[in-house]
Amino acid sequence: MKKGLLAILFIGLLISLVACGGDESSSANEEADNREETVTEQSNESSASDESEEVTNEVNIVATDFDFNQDKFVVQSGEEVTITLTNEEGHHGIAINELGVKIEGDGEAVIIPEEPGEYEIYCNIFCGEDHAEMVATLVVL
Numbered sequence: 001m002k003k004g005l006l007a008i009l010f011i012g013l014l015i016s017l018v019a020c021g022g023d024e025s026s027s028a029n030e031e032a033d034n035r036e037e038t039v040t041e042q043s044n045e046s047s048a049s050d051e052s053e054e055v056t057n058e059v060n061i062v063a064t065d066f067d068f069n070q071d072k073f074v075v076q077s078g079e080e081v082t083i084t085l086t087n088e089e090g091h092h093g094i095a096i097n098e099l100g101v102k103i104e105g106d107g108e109a110v111i112i113p114e115e116p117g118e119y120e121i122y123c124n125i126f127c128g129e130d131h132a133e134m135v136a137t138l139v140v141l
Helices: 002-052
Strands: 058-064 072-075 081-087 093-096 101-104 107-111 117-122 135-140
Touching (some): 058 072, 101 107
Parallel strands (some): 072 135
Antiparallel strands (some): 081 107
């Protein structure tokens, strides 16, 4: 009787182990797929950030409620740069104190930044609760 009971327990244990083993390979495949998706997403994100770091002479800032379209704009020192502000949501303005830029509402400013560095772009018209979060950076190379 004991041998029969032990045989049944042993067979039950083998079935459980085989069933669990199948899940592990599925889980491993899912993890591999997730890693591939993450790598693809990171690659796409780095491509997008590379695009935003292109040096340009035209800075087009689009303001929506509590956000600008980019966090960073890159320009070349010693060259004429046109900065354009377009309001899509709300009423905003921008200022870059060190470069003498001040635009209120939709508008444009032309500057020639001489000193390389990073300059803060901020909304200069109070627009609500998250107004202080409306900042971006102008990088002058």
